[in-house]
Amino acid sequence: MSSKKEINTFSDYFNDEARVSPADRERINFEIALIGKMIEAREQKGLSQRELAEMSGVKQPAIARLESMRATPQIDTLFKVLHPLGYTIEIVPLAHDNTVSLTR
Amino acid sequence: MSSKKEINTFSDYFNDEARVSPADRERINFEIALIGKMIEAREQKGLSQRELAEMSGVKQPAIARLESMRATPQIDTLFKVLHPLGYTIEIVPLAHDNTVSLTR
DNA sequence: ACGTCTGATAACAAAAATGTTATCATTGAT
DNA sequence: ATCAATGATAACATTTTTGTTATCAGACGT
Numbered sequence: 511m512s513s514k515k516e517i518n519t520f521s522d523y524f525n526d527e528a529r530v531s532p533a534d535r536e537r538i539n540f541e542i543a544l545i546g547k548m549i550e551a552r553e554q555k556g557l558s559q560r561e562l563a564e565m566s567g568v569k570q571p572a573i574a575r576l577e578s579m580r581a582t583p584q585i586d587t588l589f590k591v592l593h594p595l596g597y598t599i600e601i602v603p604l605a606h607d608n609t610v611s612l613t614r
Numbered sequence: 615m616s617s618k619k620e621i622n623t624f625s626d627y628f629n630d631e632a633r634v635s636p637a638d639r640e641r642i643n644f645e646i647a648l649i650g651k652m653i654e655a656r657e658q659k660g661l662s663q664r665e666l667a668e669m670s671g672v673k674q675p676a677i678a679r680l681e682s683m684r685a686t687p688q689i690d691t692l693f694k695v696l697h698p699l700g701y702t703i704e705i706v707p708l709a710h711d712n713t714v715s716l717t718r
Numbered sequence: 719a720c721g722t723c724t725g726a727t728a729a730c731a732a733a734a735a736t737g738t739t740a741t742c743a744t745t746g747a748t
Numbered sequence: 749a750t751c752a753a754t755g756a757t758a759a760c761a762t763t764t765t766t767g768t769t770a771t772c773a774g775a776c777g778t
Contacts, residue, residue, distance in 0.1 A: 560754080580757090600703070684726095
């Protein structure tokens with residue numbers, strides 16, 4: 511039998527410690543969740559990317575890049591985008607898990 | 615009497631709506647508070663910038679730049695720095711004001 | 719006096735985000 | 749069929765962050 515790991519899907523790759531470290535995986539999952547909430551908040555407000563761009567001062571292509579995760583925002587950019595959506599960022603202790611449900 | 619505003623101190627400048635918009639002021643205050651918590655957390659752990667650099671993978675000059683607010687971190691950098699300190703970032707509704715006290 | 723550790727910073731390269739302008743395909747409404 | 753609005757993206761300039769390497773002055777202990 512071969513000792514090679516089966517790497518066929520992205521999930522296989524992503525969960526292979528030899529390729530993506532646990533720390534990286536955790537950070538990437540964090541970013542996915544963060545951006546997901548950002549998108550959810552915008553759509554819940556019924557805002558288009560262009561409208562949010564107008565309100566936040568962040569240009570529409572930049573917002574599109576963030577939402578499609580082609581860029582990692584700086585905290586000031588994230589703040590500008592979240593604010594018109596009624597959200598902000600906070601530092602919280604790890605494992606506190608006070609997940610914010612946007613569908614209140 | 616003159617209608618000119620007195621602008622003598624930085625505080626005067628910072629609170630002059632004609633120079634710093636309320637939105638900018640709010641974002642800047644947010645960043646100051648954020649960085650303050652980051653510094654507080656590091657010092658509470660008794661870590662030097664070099665030790666934190668080692669643990670987080672963010673270089674010491676970069677950490678120094680963040681702490682002295684000569685740079686605005688990207689969220690992945692902030693995440694990397696906060697994680698060894700036992701903190702993470704979360705999106706929370708505005709005016710929720712669940713301030714995290716680091717002196718538990 | 720000496721050595722060590724600290725945070726700050728200089729100088730430059732490298733990488734990345736954001737702005738700018740424009741366009742595209744798709745969807746939905748009329 | 750046409751039109752308007754949407755999100756995505758292309759291409760490039762600009763700005764900024766981060767890395768890299770090295771050094772500095774100050775604090776502190778021995």
